[in-house]
Amino acid sequence: MGNLRIGQIVEAALWITLVIFLFAYSFEFDREIEIYKYGAAAWPRAILLLIFIAALGQLLQQWYRGDEASSDMMEKAAEDGAHEAAEEAHHNTLAWYLYTFAISVIPFAYILVPDWIAAAMGLEKPGLHVAKLAVAALLLVLFIILVRGNQLGGMIALPVLFAAMMQDLGFYALAPFFIMAVMYLMGERRFGRMLIISAGIYAVLLALFVSVLYVGLPTGNISPFYEFGTGMVTILQ
Amino acid sequence: MDTFNNFLNGTVTLFSDPIGILIFLGGVVGGMLFGAIPGVSMLTLAAILLPFTAHLSPEHGIMLFSVIYCTGVYGGAITAILFNIPGAPENAPTAFDGYPMTRNGQAGKAVGAAVMCSALGGTVSAVIMMIATAPIANWAIRSFGPPEIFALVFFGLAVASSVGARTFWKGWLSILVGLLIAIVGLDPVGGIERWDFNMPYLLAGIHFIPAILGFFAVSEIFVQAEKKVTGSYRAPELSVDFPSLAELIAHKFAVIRSILIGFFCGILPGIGATLAAFMGYNEAVRWSKDRSEFGKGKMEGVISSETANNAATGAAMIPLLALGLPGGALTAMMVGVFQMHDMEPGPLVFINSADLVWVVFSAMFFANLSILLIGWLETKTIINLLRIPFQFLAPLILCLATVGSYAVRGLTIDIIVMFIAGVVGFFLRRSGYSLAGIVLGLILGRIGEQTFAQAMQMLHFEWSGFFGRPIALALLVAGFATLAGSIYGAFFRRRH
Numbered sequence: 001m002g003n004l005r006i007g008q009i010v011e012a013a014l015w016i017t018l019v020i021f022l023f024a025y026s027f028e029f030d031r032e033i034e035i036y037k038y039g040a041a042a043w044p045r046a047i048l049l050l051i052f053i054a055a056l057g058q059l060l061q062q063w064y065r066g067d068e069a070s071s072d073m074m075e076k077a078a079e080d081g082a083h084e085a086a087e088e089a090h091h092n093t094l095a096w097y098l099y100t101f102a103i104s105v106i107p108f109a110y111i112l113v114p115d116w117i118a119a120a121m122g123l124e125k126p127g128l129h130v131a132k133l134a135v136a137a138l139l140l141v142l143f144i145i146l147v148r149g150n151q152l153g154g155m156i157a158l159p160v161l162f163a164a165m166m167q168d169l170g171f172y173a174l175a176p177f178f179i180m181a182v183m184y185l186m187g188e189r190r191f192g193r194m195l196i197i198s199a200g201i202y203a204v205l206l207a208l209f210v211s212v213l214y215v216g217l218p219t220g221n222i223s224p225f226y227e228f229g230t231g232m233v234t235i236l237q
Numbered sequence: 238m239d240t241f242n243n244f245l246n247g248t249v250t251l252f253s254d255p256i257g258i259l260i261f262l263g264g265v266v267g268g269m270l271f272g273a274i275p276g277v278s279m280l281t282l283a284a285i286l287l288p289f290t291a292h293l294s295p296e297h298g299i300m301l302f303s304v305i306y307c308t309g310v311y312g313g314a315i316t317a318i319l320f321n322i323p324g325a326p327e328n329a330p331t332a333f334d335g336y337p338m339t340r341n342g343q344a345g346k347a348v349g350a351a352v353m354c355s356a357l358g359g360t361v362s363a364v365i366m367m368i369a370t371a372p373i374a375n376w377a378i379r380s381f382g383p384p385e386i387f388a389l390v391f392f393g394l395a396v397a398s399s400v401g402a403r404t405f406w407k408g409w410l411s412i413l414v415g416l417l418i419a420i421v422g423l424d425p426v427g428g429i430e431r432w433d434f435n436m437p438y439l440l441a442g443i444h445f446i447p448a449i450l451g452f453f454a455v456s457e458i459f460v461q462a463e464k465k466v467t468g469s470y471r472a473p474e475l476s477v478d479f480p481s482l483a484e485l486i487a488h489k490f491a492v493i494r495s496i497l498i499g500f501f502c503g504i505l506p507g508i509g510a511t512l513a514a515f516m517g518y519n520e521a522v523r524w525s526k527d528r529s530e531f532g533k534g535k536m537e538g539v540i541s542s543e544t545a546n547n548a549a550t551g552a553a554m555i556p557l558l559a560l561g562l563p564g565g566a567l568t569a570m571m572v573g574v575f576q577m578h579d580m581e582p583g584p585l586v587f588i589n590s591a592d593l594v595w596v597v598f599s600a601m602f603f604a605n606l607s608i609l610l611i612g613w614l615e616t617k618t619i620i621n622l623l624r625i626p627f628q629f630l631a632p633l634i635l636c637l638a639t640v641g642s643y644a645v646r647g648l649t650i651d652i653i654v655m656f657i658a659g660v661v662g663f664f665l666r667r668s669g670y671s672l673a674g675i676v677l678g679l680i681l682g683r684i685g686e687q688t689f690a691q692a693m694q695m696l697h698f699e700w701s702g703f704f705g706r707p708i709a710l711a712l713l714v715a716g717f718a719t720l721a722g723s724i725y726g727a728f729f730r731r732r733h
Binding site: 011015022025026029031033034035036037038039040041043044047048050051054055057058060061064065068069082083085086089091104107151152155156159160162163164166167171175178179180182183185186187188197198201205209213215216217218 | 289292403404406407409410413414416417420424426427429430431432434455458459460461462463464626627628629631632633635636637639640643644647649650652653655656657659660663666667668669686689690693694698724727728
């Protein structure tokens, strides 16, 4: 007994916060349905209740029995080295989580900040585009600085950043840089190889999906990225 | 005789269609390849392909997935044996004795045993599947209404919660998260929007394809990235040759036992190939006269695990096709393939599209058989592809996932959702939660709520109505018993 670690308490707290948050929002749709006595909110609330119980049950068990798996078989079957890798790399400290969280905020900053600026300054579309490009450049510099001390954090945030920028800057212009950045964050340092293989992956993707399957990937909507994207589509199709 | 004729018809349909053959071969090789490459699994491949099955006919789509299932379950055996890196959880027990065999210089024998037993277990399972599925579907049509389906979903999820995660609580939480994600969007009875936070995107619900791609393809990359950073990732090395047939015949009892275990594990919703492999291995140890030899390179260990996991593949198709209930992550994705073609898997598939069912059945039969041939080829040639360093594979997989999630509806926000799902999945996985559980919950959530509502309307909101329906009652009781047993075990069972 008394085996709780900080991480386990945080874990339970996160679950319970989620439950309270979603429960509060469930009043927005707590309406009756004529043909269904329980209404629209009954099922979601039942699930929330179960999550609440399970989170408390887990905490209770951890307090009572420590952090052991439910059975040997479950322990082995759930084993994929993810947990051990985290411990080995000391990626389970509070500092690491906060650091990673800080990097992960960057993509969301890109989604939100330009709109705030545009709203505050009353910018029209061209102004908004300039604001987006400026914010993007700033955030990229910030990202590169932050990633130097936390490569895995960078690896986690990078795809979200890539996706967040894609609406504006397009797949065609961003993908080559994205591919190279992933290689770099996975530990590759030989730039010649990175260039050649990135070009290869980029070419295969475009040939297969754009030329053969006619998947119209996002072209972006900010000049000159938009022109580049549409230009690529015209050439390829 | 009917079954045999249907099987012949299915075979002819399958192999008289050049595109079908191409897809079949692609599935066989792809499943094996992704099963074998450490860091990706057949689920990665299936997740990447899922959005593009919209361009295929339903037969081809389901057939492709079933073929990937058969060969993917086998593919991970090779890396488990040679490098002690199981390609997927279902091959983990194979490594217990397979890797020691490699260190004893018997790698070839272990691989050969895995190839033959996978093919054998899978083929036998496919035959039983062909014979058993149609009668079960017929029975289900007559005796399954919404209360029974709801009870079955509940039972399936209860069983699934006790498998796959590190603890029972984590298993339950995983499934509940899946159920939670399924709630977002319009409610299935009155069409009332739930948890949309005034975002039009969320009105349609979170699409299962970006979610599946994120949980399986993206989170895997992050896990590998972490291993890479710590330097525990190793590039594979190779050595191969083969055992004699007589040695395999000497283990006939292990094979038969594992086929039975694998089949029963496969047919239960929520268990599937992973537990089949572990049970097969555990039973082999329990029945053995000299238990101390296990774990030191006993061929019976490899045989038991590999026979059992492939024997589960055919069995897993029975609840999917006869009842419409997926038992694991891959069969859950097959439900996705059905849904993209506006079809619901279930007993009616047998009546409305018997052709599809039999093409799939014969494809699975031949996919398992082909493990013998292509398994041999794999060890000679394809395995060299494993030398591709993961840092070059990772961007390719991430880009494929990006294109895949965008292609579904043409929304960039789907890509963002996918990557966020990847991040969430990564952290949940590190903490011992089960991603397969989340996906099962996600896929079964809507079916569960819908059938619950229908059942309640049918029973006039009287819960006691379940007592008048023996099948539903039995399933509910079994589900509650499973949960109660797990909770009891969590607090009171002594482990050594």
